[in-house]
Amino acid sequence: MAEKKISPWVKAALDWGPLIVFFVAFNRLKDGTYTILGTDYSGFVVATALFIPLIAASTLILWALTRKISAMQIATLVLVLIFGGLSVWLNDPTFFKMKPTIIYLLFAGILGAGLIRGKAWLQLVMNEAIPMAHEGWMILTKRFVGLFLALAVANEIVWRTMSDEIWVDFKTFGLPIILIVFIMSQTKLFERHGIEKEEGDEAEK
Numbered sequence: 001m002a003e004k005k006i007s008p009w010v011k012a013a014l015d016w017g018p019l020i021v022f023f024v025a026f027n028r029l030k031d032g033t034y035t036i037l038g039t040d041y042s043g044f045v046v047a048t049a050l051f052i053p054l055i056a057a058s059t060l061i062l063w064a065l066t067r068k069i070s071a072m073q074i075a076t077l078v079l080v081l082i083f084g085g086l087s088v089w090l091n092d093p094t095f096f097k098m099k100p101t102i103i104y105l106l107f108a109g110i111l112g113a114g115l116i117r118g119k120a121w122l123q124l125v126m127n128e129a130i131p132m133a134h135e136g137w138m139i140l141t142k143r144f145v146g147l148f149l150a151l152a153v154a155n156e157i158v159w160r161t162m163s164d165e166i167w168v169d170f171k172t173f174g175l176p177i178i179l180i181v182f183i184m185s186q187t188k189l190f191e192r193h194g195i196e197k198e199e200g201d202e203a204e205k
Helices: 008-029 043-066 071-089 094-116 122-126 134-161 164-184 187-193 195-204
Strands: 033-036 039-042
Touching: 008 043, 008 164, 033 043, 039 043, 043 071, 071 094, 071 122, 094 134, 094 164, 122 134, 134 164, 134 187
Parallel strands: none
Antiparallel strands: 033 039
C-alpha cells in the first residue's frame, strides 16, 4: 500500500508527543511515591507507565495515517515495550534507562552488518529525504555507526553516574540535539555526493 502524506505538524506531534508527556509527567511526579494496587512506585516508574501506551498509540496512529512505519520505529517501539514494561513490572527504572543504549547498539550493529556486506542500509530509511550516490551513503553510514556507538556509551555514563533528573533531560533534549547537530554537520557530504550534483557533473563531461 502506498505511503500517504500527512501534515509535518501532525507527524512531529506523533513523534515527539509521548516523549514530551514523559518529560512533563516525570517532573511533576518525581518527588512523590505512588501506591497502586498495594505497591509503592516512584514518579519515574509512573511516568514510564504513561509513556509506554502513548508511544504504542502514536506509532499505531502514524501507521493508520501514512500506512508506513520504518524499521527503526518498529525496533524502538518493541524495545520500549520490553524495557519499559520490565521497569514497571519489576518496579525498577534501570531497565528503561538502559533502553537507549540497547537501541543505539542495535542500530550500530545493523548498519555495521550492512557495511560488511557492502550495503548502506541507512539509505533505505533516508534516501527520499537526502538523495545521494552509493559512495556518499557508505560514508554517512560509517559515521552513523560511530555516532550510535558514542551515544550508547554516553547514555551508560549519564544514567550510571548522574541523577534521574539529568538523565531525563539528557534523553529528552540532549540526544535529539546531538542527532540534529550531527546531521547538520554532514552538509558538505550531502553536497559532494548529492545525486543532482553528480548528474550535473556528468552532463558537463
